[in-house]
Amino acid sequence: MKRTFEYNGLPAHVIFGYNTLDSVRAEVEKLGVKRAIVLTTPEFEDKGKQIADLLGSISAGVYPCAKMHTPVAVTEDAMEFFQARKADGTVAIGGGSTIGLGKAIALRTDCPQLVIPTTYAGSEMSPYLGQTEHGVKTTISSRKVLPETVVYDVALTHTLPPRFAAASGVNAIAHSAEALYAKNTNPVVNLMAAEGISMLHEALPKVVANPEDREGRFDALYGAWLCSIVQGQVSMALHHKICHALGGSFNLPHADIHANVLPHAIAYNSKAAVAAVETIANSIGNQNAALGLYNFNLEIGVYTSLKDLGMPESGIEVIVDQIMNTPYWNPRKMNRGALTKLLQRVWLGEPPKYDPDQ
Numbered sequence: 511m512k513r514t515f516e517y518n519g520l521p522a523h524v525i526f527g528y529n530t531l532d533s534v535r536a537e538v539e540k541l542g543v544k545r546a547i548v549l550t551t552p553e554f555e556d557k558g559k560q561i562a563d564l565l566g567s568i569s570a571g572v573y574p575c576a577k578m579h580t581p582v583a584v585t586e587d588a589m590e591f592f593q594a595r596k597a598d599g600t601v602a603i604g605g606g607s608t609i610g611l612g613k614a615i616a617l618r619t620d621c622p623q624l625v626i627p628t629t630y631a632g633s634e635m636s637p638y639l640g641q642t643e644h645g646v647k648t649t650i651s652s653r654k655v656l657p658e659t660v661v662y663d664v665a666l667t668h669t670l671p672p673r674f675a676a677a678s679g680v681n682a683i684a685h686s687a688e689a690l691y692a693k694n695t696n697p698v699v700n701l702m703a704a705e706g707i708s709m710l711h712e713a714l715p716k717v718v719a720n721p722e723d724r725e726g727r728f729d730a731l732y733g734a735w736l737c738s739i740v741q742g743q744v745s746m747a748l749h750h751k752i753c754h755a756l757g758g759s760f761n762l763p764h765a766d767i768h769a770n771v772l773p774h775a776i777a778y779n780s781k782a783a784v785a786a787v788e789t790i791a792n793s794i795g796n797q798n799a800a801l802g803l804y805n806f807n808l809e810i811g812v813y814t815s816l817k818d819l820g821m822p823e824s825g826i827e828v829i830v831d832q833i834m835n836t837p838y839w840n841p842r843k844m845n846r847g848a849l850t851k852l853l854q855r856v857w858l859g860e861p862p863k864y865d866p867d868q
Contacts, residue, residue: 543599632738647758709733815859
């Protein structure tokens with residue numbers, strides 16, 4: 511156990527359960543919001559209108575244009591909508607795209623946020639915001655972007671098709687896996703990370719096999735919540751750096767790239783973060799954490815190839831350059847040769863492998 515550490519609990523009011531949406535208006539009013547805009551993606555606009563109806567007289571309209579990786583141009587358009595409606599708060603319903611837009615507005619206005627997650631992405635519990643402009647995704651950390659209230663309604667996750675639920679769930683696992691070897695990890699984070707990984711590893715096959723499995727859906731969202739808390743407590747390393755570069759450069763689907771990269775990032779760090787990787791292995795019941803997660807992806811139907819996601823092979827060099835030019839801290843030094851081989855395997859969909867320094 512780490513004997514000296516720091517722990518900062520992040521403030522957020524959380525409501526968790528089935529059919530919790532009836533609490534939304536009261537919770538928005540508790541935040542002192544008089545006019546709230548509802549944020550969604552185009553695909554989720556009908557659900558946004560339902561939330562606007564629940565808000566009644568304090569609804570300032572629905573902005574249904576959130577996009578992956580939070581493009582700055584979309585945020586600027588949303589800001590015009592926010593100001594034109596004289597809004598003083600946001601309600602975001604959806605996954606990381608919508609929640610990211612709410613955070614981007616909060617960064618610029620410091621307005622209160624209520625978030626209703628419908629995926630396992632986990633952005634709702636973290637002070638991180640990733641924004642994309644000119645093909646580059648940058649990440650900031652600020653408590654200004656941390657939502658004040660999060661309403662988890664397990665019933666909403668039943669709208670997630672099995673394949674998307676699977677990818678989103680492994681995305682959540684990635685938050686906890688990397689937190690275990692973060693430079694500022696601590697015993698409290700380690701406990702939540704191990705439990706989050708274990709819950710999702712057990713629940714996701716149930717959700718994929720039977721999308722209406724209430725117990726599986728509940729456990730998956732609970733595990734994702736734990737993983738999202740963990741993500742907000744620690745800094746990021748190689749896994750997130752690769753995924754941010756892939757998302758910003760090629761606009762690849764967020765959850766899928768996290769699921770693709772995770773086994774390979776763990777393999778890369780396996781000899782530099784032995785205790786952390788052992789905890790991951792124990793949480794999934796497999797002696798080889800990296801290979802166990804790769805096979806888990808195959809079991810639950812997650813795409814395991816960047817090639818299948820539409821990334822050109824020439825992009826490997828682009829991503830390696832970004833990693834080497836602006837690296838995140840990582841327990842193992844960033845090594846161009848080993849990283850190139852890692853990305854070649856992810857691009858092809860091959861099993862993860864540890865490569866020694868070149």
